[in-house]
Amino acid sequence: MSNLSSFSRAQSLGLLARAPAERLAALFPEAAAHTVLRGPETGAVMVRGRQGGTGAPFNLGEMTVTRCSVRLACGTDGHAYVQGRDKAHARRAAVLDALLQTAEAARLTAGVLAPLAAEETARRATRAAKAAATKVEFFTLVRGED
Amino acid sequence: MYVAVKGGERAIDNAHAFLAEERRGDPTVPDLSIAQIRAQMALAVNRVMAEGSLYDPDLAALAIKQARGDLIEAIFLIRAYRTTLPRLGHSNPVDTGAMAAVRRISATYKDLPGGQVLGPTFDYTHRLIDFALAAEGDAPEAPRAAPLGPVPRVTGFLDREGLIEDEPASDTPPRDLTREPMELPADRALRLQALTRGDEGFILSLAYSSQRGYGRTHPFVGELRIGEVAVEMDIPELGFAIEIGEITVTECETVNQFTGSKTQPAQFTRGYGLVFGQTERKAISMSLVDRALRWAELGEENTGAPVQDQEFVLMHADNIQATGFLEHIKLPHYVDFQSELELVRALRSGLREAAE
Amino acid sequence: MTPDAMTGGFADAPIQSAKGFRAILEVLSRPGTIVAAPGAQPPAPLSPAAGLAALVLFDGTTPVHLAGRHDCSAVRDWLTFQTGAPLVGAGEAMFAIGDWSALSPVTRFAIGTPEYPDRAATLIVETDRLAAEGALLRGPGIARTARLSLPEIAAFRANRALFPLGFDTLFTCGDRLAGLPRSTIVEGA
Numbered sequence: 001m002s003n004l005s006s007f008s009r010a011q012s013l014g015l016l017a018r019a020p021a022e023r024l025a026a027l028f029p030e031a032a033a034h035t036v037l038r039g040p041e042t043g044a045v046m047v048r049g050r051q052g053g054t055g056a057p058f059n060l061g062e063m064t065v066t067r068c069s070v071r072l073a074c075g076t077d078g079h080a081y082v083q084g085r086d087k088a089h090a091r092r093a094a095v096l097d098a099l100l101q102t103a104e105a106a107r108l109t110a111g112v113l114a115p116l117a118a119e120e121t122a123r124r125a126t127r128a129a130k131a132a133a134t135k136v137e138f139f140t141l142v143r144g145e146d
Numbered sequence: 147m148y149v150a151v152k153g154g155e156r157a158i159d160n161a162h163a164f165l166a167e168e169r170r171g172d173p174t175v176p177d178l179s180i181a182q183i184r185a186q187m188a189l190a191v192n193r194v195m196a197e198g199s200l201y202d203p204d205l206a207a208l209a210i211k212q213a214r215g216d217l218i219e220a221i222f223l224i225r226a227y228r229t230t231l232p233r234l235g236h237s238n239p240v241d242t243g244a245m246a247a248v249r250r251i252s253a254t255y256k257d258l259p260g261g262q263v264l265g266p267t268f269d270y271t272h273r274l275i276d277f278a279l280a281a282e283g284d285a286p287e288a289p290r291a292a293p294l295g296p297v298p299r300v301t302g303f304l305d306r307e308g309l310i311e312d313e314p315a316s317d318t319p320p321r322d323l324t325r326e327p328m329e330l331p332a333d334r335a336l337r338l339q340a341l342t343r344g345d346e347g348f349i350l351s352l353a354y355s356s357q358r359g360y361g362r363t364h365p366f367v368g369e370l371r372i373g374e375v376a377v378e379m380d381i382p383e384l385g386f387a388i389e390i391g392e393i394t395v396t397e398c399e400t401v402n403q404f405t406g407s408k409t410q411p412a413q414f415t416r417g418y419g420l421v422f423g424q425t426e427r428k429a430i431s432m433s434l435v436d437r438a439l440r441w442a443e444l445g446e447e448n449t450g451a452p453v454q455d456q457e458f459v460l461m462h463a464d465n466i467q468a469t470g471f472l473e474h475i476k477l478p479h480y481v482d483f484q485s486e487l488e489l490v491r492a493l494r495s496g497l498r499e500a501a502e
Numbered sequence: 503m504t505p506d507a508m509t510g511g512f513a514d515a516p517i518q519s520a521k522g523f524r525a526i527l528e529v530l531s532r533p534g535t536i537v538a539a540p541g542a543q544p545p546a547p548l549s550p551a552a553g554l555a556a557l558v559l560f561d562g563t564t565p566v567h568l569a570g571r572h573d574c575s576a577v578r579d580w581l582t583f584q585t586g587a588p589l590v591g592a593g594e595a596m597f598a599i600g601d602w603s604a605l606s607p608v609t610r611f612a613i614g615t616p617e618y619p620d621r622a623a624t625l626i627v628e629t630d631r632l633a634a635e636g637a638l639l640r641g642p643g644i645a646r647t648a649r650l651s652l653p654e655i656a657a658f659r660a661n662r663a664l665f666p667l668g669f670d671t672l673f674t675c676g677d678r679l680a681g682l683p684r685s686t687i688v689e690g691a
């Protein structure tokens with residue numbers, strides 16, 4: 001997600017799901033008129049892993065997920081699946097998903113998605129840099145021949 | 147035999163009130179916040195998520211607060227809560243190869259691509275109590291360095307040379323022990339599910355027993371990695387998959403004693419551990435127990451070791467089942483006991499009469 | 503997915519699903535009883551009562567078979583969005599929806615196993631007419647006898663002979679619902 005000016009729908013939904021709820025609320029406080037098609041409802045998604053990391057799937061355990069589907073007055077539908085139990089977060093993400101398919105897309109991409117993506121990139125880079133500082137540098141100790 | 151009786155409501159209400167007060171403790175000491183538990187008791191939160199089998203750090207932190215720090219009680223609360231949630235579906239299998247690793251070590255190769263990354267580990271601490279923490283817990287920010295490149299799997303190197311057994315990918319939907327009763331013998335997918343949510347102490351002890359010779363499998367930690375992985379799910383109303391969140395997991399791959407024969411070239415075998423959160427001891431233990439349980443499919447001898455007995459391992463790994471059955475014996479059994487008491491009295495009087 | 507798939511579900515899921523579950527429980531515990539089962543507005547040809555049963559009983563872990571005219575994209579999309587149930591062939595189904603003629607032969611459906619008699623299918627039979635007349639019913643949940651307009655008698659007698667195995671049946675007509683569990687003894691009219 002290095003390009004901060006355009007996001008596929010899947011990318012933007014992922015970004016909205018991972019975004020801290022308070023941050024999303026701060027960047028997108030408005031509420032466009034919409035009707036709720038489903039939810040927001042909290043449930044569990046069974047997370048799967050693979051045997052040996054690459055083999056057949058197995059059930060690792062569940063995670064809490066809140067989902068919401070909305071319809072704007074213009075008929076555009078928006079959907080969101082968001083980790084955790086925050087219903088306002090899921091609803092806000094669903095409304096944004098719908099608006100991002102309308103003429104509002106450019107404004108919201110610049111005003112909401114781009115800052116969220118930049119902040120996420122910075123967060124990840126910080127953590128990766130701290131991990132990198134714990135990488136072991138081995139020194140080969142050469143033993144004399146005689 | 148169970149007999150319904152009434153009474154004790156007021157005693158129970160008062161016991162709850164007393165419990166609430168004791169949970170809070172000395173009111174002159176500040177109340178713990180969920181954020182504090184989540185941030186500063188993170189490994190306890192991780193254990194509750196792993197064994198509660200529900201990834202939700204805030205909920206796990208709240209459960210720890212409510213349970214007064216009794217982690218099995220907190221796990222019980224999480225298990226009870228998860229039964230109230232509708233199942234919205236399942237994720238695609240997480241790609242641990244694409245993990246944003248904060249820790250990644252190998253005991254089999256020193257100089258491996260991506261390097262040995264220690265991460266936030268206790269390993270090189272001296273296990274000396276840090277009295278300075280009693281006064282003040284603030285820590286300076288950790289140093290940074292230029293980010294690392296990709297960290298390929300260690301078992302991938304061995305696999306390329308055919309030195310380790312193949313782990314063929316498939317998309318066979320796994321059985322789910324939370325949805326249907328576990329039937330034995332359980333396949334590996336079901337065993338891994340039971341182990342990853344199993345009690346850390348039980349899995350650790352079983353793993354240790356295998357190291358000491360009870361069902362020995364001679365493991366090396368090929369790779370241990372901890373970090374965040376994306377969770378992706380197919381959304382039917384969208385028609386494509388999206389990321390619904392990110393979770394921290396610990397993965398351990400062991401490289402074990404090899405198999406082989408006159409016709410089949412020798413190969414290392416695998417054990418696998420994958421657990422929610424930073425839960426290193428559990429993931430390593432899980433991979434040893436997974437490997438030991440694979441004795442039949444790898445053509446090994448059953449030495450009768452507990453760790454090789456899947457009925458023993460799988461039916462006793464769950465600490466909520468265990469504590470539920472164990473603790474029920476403290477509840478009223480007045481009538482059972484009365485009948486046994488009468489039986490013992492009858493036997494004693496029978497013996498006395500015979501002696502007279 | 504069609505926009506219609508996303509409407510017609512519960513507006514107040516906790517209350518409506520509890521009421522719906524109670525209606526299903528009622529008709530299966532008192533075979534022959536016909537109750538009103540409103541609350542769902544599914545796309546045709548799915549009836550409101552069958553839609554309600556789907557919203558209450560189906561989820562991602564309940565494989566569903568759609569038979570005959572019910573196997574259309576409107577119904578498939580609606581069930582997928584509203585319930586997440588996977589759509590499967592008759593033999594693997596935990597639930598099946600269709601007209602009686604489309605569901606027949608009903609020997610295709612799971613009847614459970616001696617260890618797990620609960621692993622049997624529940625058939626949701628859509629009918630044009632549902633009335634307390636016709637076949638004579640006896641058995642658990644029926645004080646003396648009851649009557650229900652069954653589409654056929656032989657299949658239900660054969661199913662009763664499998665007891666404790668066998669499928670269970672819900673009958674729907676508009677927003678009305680009736681039930682015939684595998685335990686009910688069916689006699690001719």
